[in-house]
Amino acid sequence: MRELTIKDAINEALHQAMEADPDVILMGEDIAGGGGRDEHPGAMDAWGGPFGVTQGLATRFGRDRVMDTTIAEAGFFGAAVGAAMTGLRPVVELMYVDFAGVAYDQLLNQAAKVRYMFGGKQRVPMVVRTVVGAGFRAGAEHSQTLYSLFTHVPGLKTVAPSSAADAKGLLLTAIQDDDPVVFFEHKRLYMTKEHVPEEAVPIPFGKAKIVRAGKDLTIVAIQRAVQFAQEAAEALAVLGIDVEIIDPRTYSPLDESAILTSVAKTGHVLIVDESYPRCGLATDIAALIADQGFDSLKGPVKRLTAPHTPVPFSPPLEDAYLPLAPKIVAAARALLRA
Amino acid sequence: MITDSPRFEPFSPDPHAVISESGEWIAPFDLDLDDDTLRGMYRNLVLARLIDERLVRLQRLGKTSFVAPGAGHEGAQVGIAHAIEIGRDWLYPYYRDTGLVAAIGWPLEKLFGQMLATRADPARGRQMPAHPGSRALNVFTVASPIASHVPPAVGTALSQKIAGKGDVTVCTFGDGATSEGDWHAGVNFAGAQGAPIVFACENNRYAISVDLNHQTGSGGIAAKAHAYGMPGYLVDGMDVLACYYVMREVVANAREGLGPALVEMAVYRYGPHSSADDDSRYRPAEEVAAWRLRDPIARLRRFLERRSLWGDEAEEGLRSEIAGELDEAVAAAEAAGPQDVDTLFEDVFAELPAHLERQRERYRLARRAAGEDG
Ligand SMILES: Cc1ncc(C[n+]2csc(CCOP(=O)(O)OP(=O)(O)O)c2C)c(N)n1
Numbered sequence: 232m233r234e235l236t237i238k239d240a241i242n243e244a245l246h247q248a249m250e251a252d253p254d255v256i257l258m259g260e261d262i263a264g265g266g267g268r269d270e271h272p273g274a275m276d277a278w279g280g281p282f283g284v285t286q287g288l289a290t291r292f293g294r295d296r297v298m299d300t301t302i303a304e305a306g307f308f309g310a311a312v313g314a315a316m317t318g319l320r321p322v323v324e325l326m327y328v329d330f331a332g333v334a335y336d337q338l339l340n341q342a343a344k345v346r347y348m349f350g351g352k353q354r355v356p357m358v359v360r361t362v363v364g365a366g367f368r369a370g371a372e373h374s375q376t377l378y379s380l381f382t383h384v385p386g387l388k389t390v391a392p393s394s395a396a397d398a399k400g401l402l403l404t405a406i407q408d409d410d411p412v413v414f415f416e417h418k419r420l421y422m423t424k425e426h427v428p429e430e431a432v433p434i435p436f437g438k439a440k441i442v443r444a445g446k447d448l449t450i451v452a453i454q455r456a457v458q459f460a461q462e463a464a465e466a467l468a469v470l471g472i473d474v475e476i477i478d479p480r481t482y483s484p485l486d487e488s489a490i491l492t493s494v495a496k497t498g499h500v501l502i503v504d505e506s507y508p509r510c511g512l513a514t515d516i517a518a519l520i521a522d523q524g525f526d527s528l529k530g531p532v533k534r535l536t537a538p539h540t541p542v543p544f545s546p547p548l549e550d551a552y553l554p555l556a557p558k559i560v561a562a563a564r565a566l567l568r569a
Numbered sequence: 570m571i572t573d574s575p576r577f578e579p580f581s582p583d584p585h586a587v588i589s590e591s592g593e594w595i596a597p598f599d600l601d602l603d604d605d606t607l608r609g610m611y612r613n614l615v616l617a618r619l620i621d622e623r624l625v626r627l628q629r630l631g632k633t634s635f636v637a638p639g640a641g642h643e644g645a646q647v648g649i650a651h652a653i654e655i656g657r658d659w660l661y662p663y664y665r666d667t668g669l670v671a672a673i674g675w676p677l678e679k680l681f682g683q684m685l686a687t688r689a690d691p692a693r694g695r696q697m698p699a700h701p702g703s704r705a706l707n708v709f710t711v712a713s714p715i716a717s718h719v720p721p722a723v724g725t726a727l728s729q730k731i732a733g734k735g736d737v738t739v740c741t742f743g744d745g746a747t748s749e750g751d752w753h754a755g756v757n758f759a760g761a762q763g764a765p766i767v768f769a770c771e772n773n774r775y776a777i778s779v780d781l782n783h784q785t786g787s788g789g790i791a792a793k794a795h796a797y798g799m800p801g802y803l804v805d806g807m808d809v810l811a812c813y814y815v816m817r818e819v820v821a822n823a824r825e826g827l828g829p830a831l832v833e834m835a836v837y838r839y840g841p842h843s844s845a846d847d848d849s850r851y852r853p854a855e856e857v858a859a860w861r862l863r864d865p866i867a868r869l870r871r872f873l874e875r876r877s878l879w880g881d882e883a884e885e886g887l888r889s890e891i892a893g894e895l896d897e898a899v900a901a902a903e904a905a906g907p908q909d910v911d912t913l914f915e916d917v918f919a920e921l922p923a924h925l926e927r928q929r930e931r932y933r934l935a936r937r938a939a940g941e942d943g
Contacts, residue, residue: 260777261777261778261779264777264778299783301748302715302716302745302746302779304749306750329713329714330713330714332714333750333751368635369697370695371695371713538913538928539917540914543913544634545907546686547908548686548913551932
């Protein structure tokens with residue numbers, strides 16, 4: 232069975248979506264690379280973004296459909312809204328989620344609200360692909376996740392795959408969706424591999440994945456934390472603790488019942504997220520469980536997140552910052568008094 | 570016509586230059602810099618180049634994670650550095666300006682401390698590499714989001730205007746940055762308010778892989794000044810003296826209350842966009858080679874040699890002196906050691922709030938339990 236990295240799975244999803252639907256276009260900085268310099272061999276499709284995710288698409292589909300934009304996120308996000316309203320399905324790339332600030336109004340007040348403010352008579356089928364995550368030695372303004380900034384906004388859907396097959400299937404769904412979707416790609420997961428079906432099979436939103444089944448403790452893990460939780464689960468298994476890992480995969484919509492069902496089974500829950508804790512996803516999910524799963528709890532709802540500080544560049548500080556497996560093991564043991 | 574003081578025309582079709590490629594003085598005014606100043610400028614050009622080479626080496630050795638090479642930009646950066654009053658004026662640089670902050674005298678140990686995130690870094694290991702800043706020298710800490718430092722620079726200039734002491738702000742950026750909304754918002758506000766600020770564009774014709782003609786329909790950057798009601802100057806950025814003289818004029822104008830200006834310096838980046846880039850995939854090698862022939866260091870050297878102010882011996886002496894300084898600075902920056910993990914929680918607010926104190930305590934206990942420090 233062929234295996235693909237997350238990076239290649241996303242690239243394949245984009246190829247297949249553009250092949251299947253001529254209305255799908257891509258916009259972003261350097262997504263083709265070398266725009267306009269046909270005289271330079273290879274310039275047509277030189278770069279494919281800082282991680283090479285969009286490589287090959289400009290060559291295949293031409294620069295009208297794979298546009299290198301000016302450095303003006305507000306400009307091309309807003310342009311995507313207008314284009315999405317009039318028949319296209321733009322997929323725009325925000326090079327790092329940290330730069331969301333300069334484009335945010337177009338998402339917050341246009342993309343997310345046009346359908347509502349039009350009385351349901353106008354759709355905005357656009358996707359924002361963006362890169363998130365710490366652990367890249369890139370400091371405070373290139374390492375954030377910011378899932379909650381988008382999940383907080385009614386009218387936006389948010390998706391954060393932690394595996395290659397999910398990345399492909401969820402991106403296909405995002406592109407077909409008639410509402411704006413923010414699709415988070417974790418820079419430290421791009422090279423993780425698994426079997427990915429060759430066909431274009433969309434994966435529905437709002438369906439969590441049970442990454443590992445277990446009976447003693449539920450770990451709800453957010454994107455890269457799935458990897459940390461898997462490592463921790465191995466170590467905890469040796470201690471006789473049987474962990475169930477839930478990856479919600481989409482945060483808006485959120486598969487509440489999968490989380491509550493798992494908690495009902497294990498009675499203990501730890502939510503792991505590398506994001507800031509205040510008003511973050513871990514906090515949101517903890518509130519859900521406290522609110523609707525209280526009767527099945529045999530202990531407190533626990534969150535393990537980054538501290539509530541910006542992401543530092545200094546390597547020892549950044550390592551201390553992340554909720555790596557040893558911290559999950561310690562938190563799980565404390566929770567189960569084991 | 571020889572005029573007694575330099576005055577440059579805004580919106581000239583050709584870039585202003587004061588020394589020719591072969592090192593002759595070609596300006597219609599007399600040079601008014603003494604020999605030591607000229608040699609000082611030359612030293613700063615070489616210093617910037619050698620720092621750049623050293624940083625690339627450190628990155629390849631895995632000692633730092635990111636470098637934004639500045640080779641080819643030195644003429645613009647050193648010209649700016651010599652045109653401001655260091656520690657009085659404010660500087661808002663961008664990530665390619667390591668040579669600029671070195672030229673204003675930011676101690677090299679700090680510069681390398683920043684790149685390596687050791688205790689020698691006055692910013693305490695918080696900023697990604699190539700993002701210098703100095704409170705002591707009035708240098709804003711470099712912002713990663715392109716052009717987001719432009720409006721704050723205007724705010725600093727407004728504050729200087731209100732203070733009325735004749736201090737000014739200089740804000741630098743690349744050509745690509747002029748596409749951002751923040752850039753336009755800031756420059757327009759400065760124009761409307763007559764803020765004492767100089768916007769200095771280091772135009773290297775590329776924003777990562779995207780060339781200037783796909784970044785803007787205006788052909789150049791200086792022309793944009795028209796719309797904001799300020800003079801725009803096009804300068805040969807490979808001519809450090811031209812950069813210096815134009816900057817000196819617009820800085821003096823801003824000081825006197827004549828308002829802002831935009832200066833476009835035509836430079837070229839010899840290397841990749843950053844350590845994560847491969848520029849050979851989008852730029853013809855011949856183009857790079859042609860620009861390298863116009864090197865700002867070689868050009869000033871020819872000028873100095875014509876005046877018998879420089880020669881091989883001086884060159885050799887200077888390079889080995891700087892190499893020694895760099896060795897020392899890197900060693901000192903490394904010897905300072907890594908940042909203490911406890912500092913992670915500081916400086917989020919002026920005082921450590923209770924929630925961060927609790928988190929810090931939990932981290933300490935966890936580290937102790939895991940057998941790490943103490
Ligand atoms: C808001 C924002 N968008 C995108 C980026 C990614 N990015 C970093 S540097 C760069 C190119 C900037 O080019 P230019 O302003 O011409 O300066 P140069 O690097 O050429 O010196 C881009 C797009 C960013 N840092 N911030």
